[in-house]
Amino acid sequence: MASSKTAQAFGLKDPSLIHTQGFIAGKWRDAKETFDVTNPATNDVLGSVADMGVAETKEAVDAAAEAFKTWSKTTAKQRHDILMKMYKLMMENNEDLARIITLENGKVLAEAKGENTYSASFLEWFAEEAVRAYGEVIPAPMTNLRSVVVKQPVGVCGILTPWNFPSAMITRKVAPALAAGCTVVIKPPLETPFSALALAELATRAGVPDGVINVVPTSVHTKEIGQEICENSAVRKVSFTGSTAVAKTLYAQSASTMKKISFEAGGNAPFIVFDDADVEQAVTGAIACKFRGSGQTCICANRIYVQSGVYAEFASLLAQRVEEMKVGNGLDEGITHGPLIHSRAVDKVEMHVEEAVKGGASVLTGGKRLEGNYFMPTVLSDVKPDALVSREETFGPLAALIKFETEEEVIKLANNTVYGLAGYLYSRDVGRVWRVAEALEVGMVGTNTGMISQASIPFGGVKDSGLGREGSRHGLNEYMNLKYIAFGGL
Ligand SMILES: NC(=O)c1ccc[n+]([C@@H]2O[C@H](COP(=O)([O-])OP(=O)(O)OC[C@H]3O[C@@H](n4cnc5c(N)ncnc54)[C@H](O)[C@@H]3O)[C@@H](O)[C@H]2O)c1
Numbered sequence: 001m002a003s004s005k006t007a008q009a010f011g012l013k014d015p016s017l018i019h020t021q022g023f024i025a026g027k028w029r030d031a032k033e034t035f036d037v038t039n040p041a042t043n044d045v046l047g048s049v050a051d052m053g054v055a056e057t058k059e060a061v062d063a064a065a066e067a068f069k070t071w072s073k074t075t076a077k078q079r080h081d082i083l084m085k086m087y088k089l090m091m092e093n094n095e096d097l098a099r100i101i102t103l104e105n106g107k108v109l110a111e112a113k114g115e116n117t118y119s120a121s122f123l124e125w126f127a128e129e130a131v132r133a134y135g136e137v138i139p140a141p142m143t144n145l146r147s148v149v150v151k152q153p154v155g156v157c158g159i160l161t162p163w164n165f166p167s168a169m170i171t172r173k174v175a176p177a178l179a180a181g182c183t184v185v186i187k188p189p190l191e192t193p194f195s196a197l198a199l200a201e202l203a204t205r206a207g208v209p210d211g212v213i214n215v216v217p218t219s220v221h222t223k224e225i226g227q228e229i230c231e232n233s234a235v236r237k238v239s240f241t242g243s244t245a246v247a248k249t250l251y252a253q254s255a256s257t258m259k260k261i262s263f264e265a266g267g268n269a270p271f272i273v274f275d276d277a278d279v280e281q282a283v284t285g286a287i288a289c290k291f292r293g294s295g296q297t298c299i300c301a302n303r304i305y306v307q308s309g310v311y312a313e314f315a316s317l318l319a320q321r322v323e324e325m326k327v328g329n330g331l332d333e334g335i336t337h338g339p340l341i342h343s344r345a346v347d348k349v350e351m352h353v354e355e356a357v358k359g360g361a362s363v364l365t366g367g368k369r370l371e372g373n374y375f376m377p378t379v380l381s382d383v384k385p386d387a388l389v390s391r392e393e394t395f396g397p398l399a400a401l402i403k404f405e406t407e408e409e410v411i412k413l414a415n416n417t418v419y420g421l422a423g424y425l426y427s428r429d430v431g432r433v434w435r436v437a438e439a440l441e442v443g444m445v446g447t448n449t450g451m452i453s454q455a456s457i458p459f460g461g462v463k464d465s466g467l468g469r470e471g472s473r474h475g476l477n478e479y480m481n482l483k484y485i486a487f488g489g490l
């Protein structure tokens with residue numbers, strides 16, 4: 001339970017959604033230390049959460065391994081019913097869960113409500129997939145043999161998630177894991193543990209048995225807990241969303257026990273506008289894609305390539321729309337964009353702007369940091385293809401416009417990165433749409449749209465952006481092993 005002061009700080013209709021302890025084997029648990037969680041909009045402390053360590057993580061893994069013995073034997077329909085109940089509870093508590101997201105992450109309340117709905121949709125989707133985890137019968141080469149393939153849950157899964165979607169990145173992993181019959185140990189990010197703990201509370205209310213979901217929040221023991229999850233032989237799968245650097249560390253650590261893995265890592269999405277595009281639609285798409293979560297989304301447009309014939313029109317329309325944005329506390333009426341997660345994130349945007357301007361770019365709007373964790377939504381024009389902002393993910397509200405002349409040139413520029421998560425293009429020439437979509441070295445392409453995320457699509461990247469797919473019917477397979485059974489002696 002949270003102290004009444006912490007629960008009050010969130011101003012929820014149902015204060016019992018706020019927990020400050022970890023969750024192991026169905027019990028809320030303290031740790032020796034605690035860490036403070038702050039509201040990025042104000043830097044006020046929201047509350048102190050149990051800072052768990054390796055010992056608690058081992059206990060959580062043991063609890064998950066014990067719970068796996070029975071959870072993996074439940075029927076798909078039983079798991080479906082529990083997941084659907086949790087989906088309904090998340091929707092019924094939409095206001096409160098969104099408020100938790102806004103307070104700990106900073107995104108505006110309307111967007112937080114959208115995240116909760118998106119997050120809940122993974123429970124609904126995978127409840128429905130659970131009952132369709134079909135196997136196969138393969139025609140056998142001998143008359144006295146039958147070849148059958150069944151799907152089985154992989155076992156205990158380690159779930160490591162980032163702060164930019166405090167809820168949805170958890171359910172995108174936990175929903176398929178539970179649907180498959182797996183049990184989980186969640187290590188939420190230190191910035192946003194309250195959403196994870198509220199989900200554990202709702203899971204319990206939905207009837208998820210003790211030990212099936214465990215949560216080990218931490219601040220100082222992040223590395224050791226990550227290592228324990230990756231190297232503990234009872235954990236059979238690690239699913240991570242976050243930066244590429246951390247993904248590579250976890251990949252190396254997971255090799256020791258040959259785990260199944262899914263990694264959703266960093267992006268550096270190209271957003272291409274051709275001369276034959278509907279420019280107004282392209283601007284709307286760029287706004288939605290670039291400024292979602294104040295630019296802190298892994299699939300945000302990071303490099304906006306505009307063909308010379310529509311460059312001036314696109315740049316002026318985009319700058320006009322960006323100037324209308326209202327930056328401030330995400331709980332306040334009329335605010336369209338919240339703060340960044342912390343001052344280090346603001347420093348990075350500032351550095352990208354300064355470096356691009358030194359290289360010859362001009363500021364069409366914004367370009368400055370504001371007091372606290374805020375940065376003005378910014379549009380830069382005439383950015384050089386080799387500017388820092390073109391090479392690295394900014395993860396902030398900075399739209400960098402780069403002019404290009406030909407299709408061939410822009411494909412080369414777009415693919416000139418180690419990342420390959422998402423890419424976007426606007427064109428009304430159907431042949432070009434196909435050619436460019438196929439040529440982009442990414443896992444997901446938006447053509448004439450800047451919004452691509454849904455529970456029903458295979459979300460994931462290529463190159464340094466990761467391995468595996470989340471969501472869609474493919475997302476369930478990531479948590480299941482195929483087993484071939486030969487039926488001989490007929
Ligand atoms: N591809 C995707 O789906 C996706 C989604 C969201 C964010 N991201 C990426 O995440 C990054 C921003 O998020 P972030 O700053 O939280 O990333 P991060 O990699 O620093 O942290 C992600 C998670 O890993 C944990 N972590 C950090 N170091 C660790 C270690 N050594 N061992 C184990 N765990 C560790 C963090 O506590 C957090 O829970 C961006 O690069 C963004 O592109 C990718």
Ligand SMILES: O=CCCC(=O)O
Nearest residue numbers: 164165297298299453
């Ligand atoms: O930031 C990563 C996830 C974004 C999404 O699922 O749309």
